[in-house]
Amino acid sequence: MVLCPVIGKLLHKRVVLASASPRRQEILSNAKDLRTPDVVIGADTIVTVGGLILEKPVDKQDAYRMLSRLSGREHSVFTGVAIVHCSSKEHQLDTRVSEFYEEMKVKFSELSEELLWEYIHSGEPMDKAGGYGIQALGGMLVESVHGDFLNVVGFPLNHFCKQLVKLYYPPRPEDLRRRVKHNSIPTVDTFEDLSDVEGSGSEPAQRDTGSCDEKAQAGEAGQAAAEAECHRTQETLPPFPTRLLELIDGFMLSKALFTACKLKVFDLLKDEAPQKAADIASKVDTSACGMERLLNICAAMGLLEKTEQGYSNTETANLYLASDGEYSLHGIIMHKNDLTWNLFTYLEFAIREGTHQHHRLLGKKVEDLFQDAYYQSPETRLRFMRAMHSMVKLTACQVATAFDLSRFSSACDVGGCTGALARELAREYPRMQVTVFDLPDIIELAAHFQPARPQAAQIHFAAGDFFRDPLPSAELYVLCRILHDWPDDKVHKLLSRVAESCKPGAGLLLVEMLLDEEKRVAQRALMQSLDMLVQTEGRERSPGEYQCLLELHGFHQVQVVHLGGVLDAILATKVAP
Numbered sequence: 001m002v003l004c005p006v007i008g009k010l011l012h013k014r015v016v017l018a019s020a021s022p023r024r025q026e027i028l029s030n031a032k033d034l035r036t037p038d039v040v041i042g043a044d045t046i047v048t049v050g051g052l053i054l055e056k057p058v059d060k061q062d063a064y065r066m067l068s069r070l071s072g073r074e075h076s077v078f079t080g081v082a083i084v085h086c087s088s089k090e091h092q093l094d095t096r097v098s099e100f101y102e103e104m105k106v107k108f109s110e111l112s113e114e115l116l117w118e119y120i121h122s123g124e125p126m127d128k129a130g131g132y133g134i135q136a137l138g139g140m141l142v143e144s145v146h147g148d149f150l151n152v153v154g155f156p157l158n159h160f161c162k163q164l165v166k167l168y169y170p171p172r173p174e175d176l177r178r179r180v181k182h183n184s185i186p187t188v189d190t191f192e193d194l195s196d197v198e199g200s201g202s203e204p205a206q207r208d209t210g211s212c213d214e215k216a217q218a219g220e221a222g223q224a225a226a227e228a229e230c231h232r233t234q235e236t237l238p239p240f241p242t243r244l245l246e247l248i249d250g251f252m253l254s255k256a257l258f259t260a261c262k263l264k265v266f267d268l269l270k271d272e273a274p275q276k277a278a279d280i281a282s283k284v285d286t287s288a289c290g291m292e293r294l295l296n297i298c299a300a301m302g303l304l305e306k307t308e309q310g311y312s313n314t315e316t317a318n319l320y321l322a323s324d325g326e327y328s329l330h331g332i333i334m335h336k337n338d339l340t341w342n343l344f345t346y347l348e349f350a351i352r353e354g355t356h357q358h359h360r361l362l363g364k365k366v367e368d369l370f371q372d373a374y375y376q377s378p379e380t381r382l383r384f385m386r387a388m389h390s391m392v393k394l395t396a397c398q399v400a401t402a403f404d405l406s407r408f409s410s411a412c413d414v415g416g417c418t419g420a421l422a423r424e425l426a427r428e429y430p431r432m433q434v435t436v437f438d439l440p441d442i443i444e445l446a447a448h449f450q451p452a453r454p455q456a457a458q459i460h461f462a463a464g465d466f467f468r469d470p471l472p473s474a475e476l477y478v479l480c481r482i483l484h485d486w487p488d489d490k491v492h493k494l495l496s497r498v499a500e501s502c503k504p505g506a507g508l509l510l511v512e513m514l515l516d517e518e519k520r521v522a523q524r525a526l527m528q529s530l531d532m533l534v535q536t537e538g539r540e541r542s543p544g545e546y547q548c549l550l551e552l553h554g555f556h557q558v559q560v561v562h563l564g565g566v567l568d569a570i571l572a573t574k575v576a577p
């Protein structure tokens with residue numbers, strides 16, 4: 001859309017800015033002389049990251065939680081704007097609302113603790129959505145932005161002006177007819193086009209009404225079509241469904257990423273000079289034309305760089321997508337590609353039946369989730385372990401430091417798999433002895449995941465079944481992504497076995513992805529709960545639901561820390577019965 005000086009349309013109107021934000025006031029009053037107010041403009045800004053909405057922080061801790069969640073990540077800033085036109089006819093107030101929103105992507109650098117606290121102590125985060133102000137000190141946190149800068153400041157002026165153009169200069173029906181009927185390239189609005197109607201544009205969409213009357217006289221046959229067309233102005237067209245289209249095709253993006261990982265494209269390019277599509281194709285034994293398309297979409301997704309010289313890894317790809325990195329996500333990606341993807345083809349059955357779908361995939365009955373499905377062969381067992389390992393490594397350090405656990409001299413990570421979390425606990429608490437307790441087949445392979453580290457002497461492995469065998473004794477029990485695998489009866493069974501092993505004062509650290517209490521906004525956790533339906537007997541829960549479970553089994557003083565990544569932490573203490 002071509003912009004014109006449309007802001008002047010507000011000049012002689014009574015405009016109320018329905019916002020307390022001094023930044024919005026400044027943006028709008030720079031653009032327009034605010035006089036006494038017949039248009040009300042309301043706006044609000046929120047920040048979203050990983051499905052969570054961040055509003056204004058309530059205190060410094062809250063600001064810390066928000067900003068550390070944004071650190072090193074891309075987030076979205078949404079500003080919603082409503083323009084209410086008020087007029088009075090025969091003493092009746094008539095209002096017409098026009099609304100829109102604008103999204104902008106902002107990426108933060110990795111923020112050190114010192115920088116975070118220095119910024120928080122400046123006081124700037126407190127009255128700002130997401131806890132930062134990009135236009136002032138908060139600008140130093142920002143690595144890159146994509147979209148309208150003023151949107152982050154609090155008011156998307158450019159989109160606002162476009163909205164005013166739609167209101168005050170709606171396209172004439174004959175323009176629409178030209179565009180719609182002949183299926184031609186849309187005409188471009190010019191200042192001359194707009195000036196044709198300048199005089200009649202003092203109230204929004206006046207032109208429309210006049211043209212409708214003319215059309216209504218055009219004869220009965222064309223009347224319905226004419227009316228429909230009359231109403232199909234830019235203003236009344238529904239908003240373009242960008243987000244919906246992204247959702248519709250989202251699975252293709254996931255699969256493209258999975259395929260590039262499976263073909264080891266990112267391994268081939270790791271820390272290497274750019275390579276041409278044909279060379280990559282011949283090295284990984286694929287067609288050149290297929291590989292080129294795969295590489296192009298990976299570049300468009302920001303996973304590869306594409307230059308004249310060819311394709312090379314981005315930093316993200318080197319760090320997370322090559323299979324050998326310390327923080328590689330290759331393990332979880334292969335799990336999603338080889339198992340979750342296939343299970344999700346039965347999502348409709350899972351929803352109808354309320355059960356997991358391994359039996360459909362394997363063509364046989366699944367009695368024991370782990371032995372019959374995840375661990376049905378040495379390959380699938382190793383694949384599962386790699387998947388768990390890669391996810392826990394991402395967040396183990398945050399989990400280990402979410403609470404001060406230094407009062408515990410021993411811990412048992414029940415279902416501790418490869419020992420990734422145990423290692424982090426041992427590193428953080430040098431006095432702590434940590435036992436990893438898991439099924440015998442897992443314990444046998446766990447050592448492969450333990451590079452020689454000074455903490456090795458603090459870590460022990462014990463094989464057993466947590467539903468049957470005695471649990472190793474410890475002052476702190478850890479259940480990381482265990483409860484979400486099981487139905488309620490088994491959850492109670494396991495919690496009561498842990499509770500029996502605890503002396504008063506012992507701790508229980510639950511590590512799970514937490515739902516919000518209303519099960520409405522924590523998108524990643526809600527999605528994982530759906531995943532749990534398709535592939536386990538369990539589900540995700542909210543902090544309140546975990547608190548009830550814990551208290552039922554004698555664990556009190558429940559503390560919750562949202563870690564803002566893929567896992568959250570809950571610590572509770574066993575009290576005497």
Ligand SMILES: C[S@@+](CC[C@H](N)C(=O)[O-])C[C@H]1O[C@@H](n2cnc3c(N)ncnc32)[C@H](O)[C@@H]1O
Nearest residue numbers: 388392415416417438439464465466467480481
């Ligand atoms: C979802 S994984 C979580 C692994 C690890 N805690 C993590 O977060 O990465 C569940 C773990 O529980 C273990 N497990 C399942 N059933 C078990 C049982 N009956 N006794 C002991 N461990 C079991 C599995 O082998 C697996 O390591």
